[in-house]
Amino acid sequence: MARKHREMHRMQHVSWLRAAVLGANDGIISTSSLILGVASSKANHAAILTAGVAGLVAGAMSMAAGEYVSVSSQADIEHADLERESRELKRNVSRERSELASIYMERGLERKLAEEVASQLMRQDALAAHARDELGISKYQNARPVQAALTSALTFSFGAAMPLVAAWLSPISMLSDWVSGASLLFLATLGALAAKTGGASVLKGTVRVTFWGALAMGVTAGIGMLFGGGVAG
Template identity: 70%
Template sequence: MTTTHRETHRTQRIGWLRAAVLGANDGIISTASLILGVAASNASHSAVLVAGGAGLMAGAMSMAAGEYVSVSSQADTEHADIERERHELATNEPHERAELAAIYVTRGLDRALAEQVADQLMAGDALAAHARDELGISEVLNARPVQAALTSAATFSVGAGLPLIAALLAPTAVLAVWVAAASLVFLAVLGALAARTGGAPALVGAVRVAFWGALAMGVTAGVGALFRVGVGG
């Protein structure tokens, strides 16, 4: 008895993985940088926590709105292309059939087989065949604005909560050290997990994310230190 082997490919994870990694990474870096910048200005512990909490809320809303608008624009473009393709199929099907066959020829099929494949696919779901092979739109990769927005907001909040918890638990005298160290660990773990999920080397992902996070935190802390006298005086 022949059994069907169902394969799972990493491209099926691209949509949610991109939004999740971007959200969590942004949450850690922006909130940790904000906390370090405010702390470097000699602000009180409570002021640092308020700034971090406000940064978490503002960042989550900003990520959700930005991701929704961006992915909605992609979805609008996909919808317009599909509607145009639907119209062309209704008004000039022979041309669309020849166009689909030509695509398969460029992928290595001979003309006769390409035309046979095009005929069979268009007999089933012509629009789906053209959307997938002509437009590059598939169920796996198509735009989902609400999903992307919610994922970004949720993962940003989780990421931002990590340095905020570190700031909450840290003694005032070593708050900056605790937040910076914890955030770099979080970033390295996140980068490694994202790389592994996407099929890339974990070490490369960890170093890449941690480096840019350290740079962002260092620059922001330096800016905060410039205003140390004015705020703390």
Template identity: 60%
Template sequence: MRSLRRHTERHRTERIGWLRAAVLGANDGLVSTASLVVGVAAAGATHANILVTGVAGLVAGAMSMAAGEYVSVHSQADTEKADLSRERAELEKDPLSEQHELAAIYVGRGLEPDLARQVAVQLMAHDAVGAHARDELGISAVHAARPVQAALASAASFAVGALLPLAVTAVTPGPRLIPWVAGTSLGFLALLGGIAARVGGAGILAGAWRVGFWGALAMGITAGVGAMFGAVV
């Protein structure tokens, strides 16, 4: 009997965990820092104060992103562990019912009942918990929650995104600061959106337009608030 030749493929869903955290972090770092810089500049702050505010926003934002992502993803991981523990207990208590449950899932996906039972028996003999985790609970190694990885990716990507408008701020003092920071930040956002869309397999123009629109809106509102409070002060 000839052995089956394994066909290896790489899918974009394998990237979804780190890609989501990285894109969210970089986008948030760029938008929040650029908006912060533009808002403080519109309020009439000195160039040194604008830079200090931007750096403080970078540090605080990176830590906030890391903590928030860690807590969020860790909660997901805790839920997955609890579900898997419950599944192991059910398999030990009544494996036959669990086999029928798995077979019913395969019937619902289009297999004949007899074939579904054979598949359920063989998969449970190989890895019962893995089969139920994947097909009953929807938990797989590709989509498993990784809190530390998500937290580090979010913090690092936030810092990278925030450094871009800060670098422009550092070399562009005076009245040209606001248009330069806003313009370059929108360009960076469009590039980021396009790259993220390309990696994820979506339309590049649509991805660039989405992040560019919301970034422009955030900077416009923050600049208005800064100008209003600066005039009051």
């Protein structure tokens, strides 16, 4: 008996990988930038840590709420499209079969073969066939609001904890150097892991994440110095 061959693809990682990378990346960048901005204003150690903790909590809640609302909207659209397609299948199944066959013909199949493929797929699961090939909704890409919200909140908190721990452990005189160096190292590692998991270029992913993180931290530190100096004066 021939053994079934299964190829390993990465599309099944897309939904959770996107939320995880976005959450951790935002956690590192926003919290480290906040810490550097407050530190540049000549605040004391306690004030810097308080700002970092507040940024972690607020950011995690914001990420969870934002992801839930965004992905819920996507889920509502998908549900509405599936409901409409289900009604169309009940009203005129032959027209829907022809529509599916036309899609396969546009992809290169001959009419007879396209009609046979459409008929067989619809006999098995008509709605699933139309969802996948007409609407572009698959089991790997459908919206999961709760999963996205929890993943974003947890990964944001994990990412934010890294520069926060660096700030807590470092002496006040070297806090900016410690937080900057640690955050850039964390971002580079995150970019490399995300790229490797997604099957993309590790170098490109690492450079992209690190560059934008460094830019955000630099801008925020500069604003902290500007306004901190003005307040001090």
